[in-house]
Amino acid sequence: MRVQVAIVGGGPxxxxxxxxxxxxxxxxxxxxxRSQAYVLGRIRAGVLEQGTTDLLDEVDVGARMHREGLVHGGFALGFGGAHHRIDLNKLTGxxxxxxxxxxxxxxxxxxxxxxxxxxxxYEAENVSLHDFDGPNPKVRYVQHGVAHEVECDFIAGCDGFHGVSRASVPAAxxxxxxxxxPFGWLGVLSDTPPVSEELVYANHARGFALCSMRSHTRSRYYVQCSLEDKVENWSDNAFWDELRSRxxxxxxxxxxxxxxxEKSIAPLRSFVAEPMRFGRLFLAGDAAHIVPPTGAKGLNLAASDVRYLARALAExxxxxxxxxNHxxxxCLRRVWKAVRFSWWFTSLMHKFPDAGGFGQKIQEAELDYLIHSQAASTSLAENYVGLPL
Structure with missing residues (x-):
């Protein structure tokens, strides 16, 4: 089989x-x-920047999103026994x-x-990438016992952090x-109405919490937990009690x-691989970079990567x-800005094992500054809605 571009990875x-x-x-x-059903069964976040929604409209897949999605003009920061709204709409024009x-x-x-x-x-096993350092790259795989080879001009590695694309690049x-x-997120999905119409990010001496949602009747909640923790250690009642306390x-x-x-524990990491091009192989999304979910940047960074790549290939x-060539x-200029924001927001909202009481007080002081300084609030809002593409 011959195509112009072989895309490895069938996620978003x-x-x-x-x-x-x-x-x-x-x-x-x-x-x-994986199978199509497996890909669609993965539970992931879903806060989309304006640039991402515009891109989905551009490829004519935004109709259901506009019908069923929830437009949010702000979110809340919780600390000190109260929560304070960040008005994204007002602060970002x-x-x-x-x-x-x-x-x-x-x-x-x-x-x-x-x-x-x-x-x-789908269900393409033993995927391998070949000859991407020359003009005629190839992708080989086995599907239902039959071997296939795809000849192409370019390979786009969109297969995530553990995929074959980045692993195929010489280490040097x-x-x-x-x-x-040094912590994870324990997440629970439930068919219950959200506790708030907008997301709530909570800083508490017991640890971080996030109140999110999928719809008006389905909620997604998270609490910070130890990396050594196990899902089976958390009954539903124990989770709800811990969330309330924060x-x-x-x-x-x-x-x-x-x-x-659904209930699961996810570790948090920041990761960037440079460069994102190797001959005729291009990395995009989680294959090249990972951010903690605190700033809701993972999917949005992937969208900006493939936007740049599609336009580059059209050129x-x-x-x-x-x-x-560029x-x-x-990509990396935008990636590192998003990595910085996600690291900063994670550092601000979570309890770190070695921070102690001093660290908690510093976080509370910065949060107080954020909500009372228009400049600080604007910086937070601009990064949250997404920097220009």
Whole structure:
């Protein structure tokens, strides 16, 4: 099989790139290790920046998002027994974020790809990348016992942190930067109405908490926990009691609880791999960088990566190599700004094992400064809604 671009990874980054290339008239195949059902079964966050929602509209998959998504013009910071609203709309000149689950984004992109009859290979085992340091790269895989080889002009590695794409790069050609945080997030999904109409990020002496949602009737809540903790150690009642203890009293009293429909613990890390291009292999999304979920930047960074890549490839086929030559530098400028914001917000809102009472007081002082300084609030808001593409 011969295509112009082989996209390795069928999550939101790979499928969004596929739609962008389709709109540009570029032939591509999406190759995904897992089944379609498995990909759609992964529970992920879903706070979309304005730039991401605009991109979904650009590839004609935004209709359901606009019907079912929740537009948020602000969020709350909780500390000192109260919560304080950050008015995103006012502070950024009218910008908002959209709460719409990553799973739903992926579903919409998959449906659009299927409707257009575009090539997608699910359950592709033993995926391997070859010859991307020359003009004729190849991707090989086995699907249902049959070996396949895809010849292409370029490979887009959109297969996540543990995927084959970054692992295929010679170690000497890659430089990585990483910070692993000494805690995780225990998350619960429940069919209960959200405790607040907007997200609430809570700083508490017992640890961080986040009140989020998927819809008006489905909520997603998190509490900071130890990396050594186990899901089976947490009954639903224990989780709800811990969450209440970290919220302002009026929120805690109005919290509606119920049985969890999903419960998991996620570790937190910051990670960046440089560069993001190796010959005719391009890394995008989690294959190149990871951010803690505190700042809601993971999916949005992946969207900006594939936007840059799609435009670079369109320029290449129009006769210019400038876009692909500058792809890595262009992406990394935005990546590092998002990594900085996510690190800062994580450091501000979480309890660190060695911080002690002094660290807690410093966090409270900075939070107090944030809500009383328009300059500080504006900086937070500008980063949260997304820096310019």
């Amino acid at each position: 980054a790979g499928h969004l790139l596929g739609q962008l290339l389709y709109k540009a008239g570029i032939d591509a195949i999406v190759i995904e290790q 009218g910008k908002n974020v959209m709460v719409y689950g990553q799973t739903e984004v992926t579903h919409d992109l998959m449906d659009a790809r299927a409707a257009a009859g575009l090539a997608t290979a 050609a890659l430089k990585t930067y990483e910070r692993v945080y 919220l302002a009293p009026e929120l805690a009293e109005s919290l509606v609880t119920g049985p969890s429909i 290449f086929y129009a006769g210019s190599e400038a876009g692909i 792809y890595s530098d262009t």
